[in-house]
Amino acid sequence: MNGTPAPAPAPAPAPAGSADDGPGIPTRLLVHALVREDGTVDAGELYTVAGLLGMSDQQIRLCVRRLVAEGRFTQEGRGRKATLRAVADVTGSLAPDAAHVRHAYRQDAGxxxxxxxxxxxxxxxxxxxxxxxxxxxxxxxHLGAASLHSGLYVTANPVAELVEARARDLGILHTLTRLTTTDLRIGVTTDPRALAAALWPLAEIAQRHEDLAAFAEARLARLAEGPPAQDAERLTTAVELAARFTAAMEPDPLLPPQLLPRPWPGTRARRLAADCWKRLREAPPTGRASAPRLFALYADALRPAD
Structure with missing residues (x-):
């Protein structure tokens, strides 16, 4: 966290190992991702997007039944003509952590x-x-700290206030000790880049960003050919993009650029993802339904860095 003939409908998910292969999306997260600003989900839209993502109607029916039984949604109507209404904010884990995302883009901007x-x-x-x-x-x-020893964690980012606030809420602030140093050494290693490489799985994190970049770049190329022919195609891309963005960003400790290999793929991946969200928001809807609140949440998280 820019008329031509309309493009052909989005293809079914590509085989494993392709640029389109990515994190699976649980059915309930798909329902959450399609909640509109008024708290409703159009079942017809839900079933169509689910089909484009390779999910069966039976999977969706069972998921909806569970969500209603759990009291998370109410249902009006039946089948594809039904309307689900969220009882509480259930956008789900595909919603961006705005503070985390904005900090990433601030780092990217230097x-x-x-x-x-x-x-x-x-x-x-x-x-x-x-x-x-x-x-x-x-x-x-979650704040990006790595374990040095049992009960001892380190990060390069100033998160002391957040850690203390959480410890206070948990009633264990009296057990917490914090300190800062510019002279960290692990064995004989003192070089900051070498320390970062030893403490965090940078290769794995980089690969997740490479996957995000490949997906966003492919979708941008498709969007450049023209807007989606159907709202379902636009929503399917948005849900997939949110899932891949989350998969890349959640495990990323957002280390300062000075500690990362250069070039760092996260910078390019986030730029492409932001461009993709922009194009998706600009694509005119083909129906009258409002966009899911996921669009507004990403628009807020991807505001230009101050």
């Missing part, structure tokens, strides 16, 4: 340079508070 400081966090939480301990550990990982 607006968040690294000052050479490492931020370390240590905690020793007793087994009686195991749930709180595990939650804090997952929060640190």
């Amino acid at each position: 607006l968040a340079p690294w000052d050479g400081t490492w931020h370390l966090f240590a905690f020793a939480v007793p087994e009686s508070h195991r749930t709180a301990r595990d939650t804090l550990r997952e929060h640190l990982r």
Whole structure:
């Protein structure tokens, strides 16, 4: 987080190993991704997009039945003529983490340079508070911290306020120790790039960005031929793009560019993804239905860096 004949309908998902091969999209996340601004999902649209993604009608029927039984949606009508209405905000995990995404684009624009400081966090939480301990550990990982030793984490980004706030909410702030250093050493390794390569799975993260870039580039080429002939094609591309963007961004610790191999594929992938979202938003809808709120969420997360 720019008339020609309309392009042919989007093809079915490509075989594994192609540029179109990517993360599977669970049926309930597809339902969540198609929630409109008014909180509704058009079942006809849902079934059509699901078909383009290789899902069966039976999968969707069972998923809808479960979501209604869980109280997450209500249903008016039956089959493809039904309307689902969200009981709460259920956009799902395909929605972008706006703060995370904006920081990534700020880094790409050179607006968040690294000052050479490492931020370390240590905690020793007793087994009686195991749930709180595990939650804090997952929060640190979500913020991009890597484990140095049991109970000791490090990141290059200044996230102390976020870590302390979470520890306070969990009632374990008194167990948290934090410090900063510009002299981090692991064994005999002191070079910042070498330390980053040792602490984070950069090759795996880079490959996820390469996959995102390949998908976005292919869809941009298709969109350049003309707008989608049907809304379902536009929505299918949006859902796939959101899934691939999430798969690339969630495990990315957003290390400062000074610590990454050059060129770093994340920069190109995010630029192509932003261009793709822009083209999708500009594509005129062929029906009267409003776009899913996913479009607005990405438009907000991909606002130009200040």
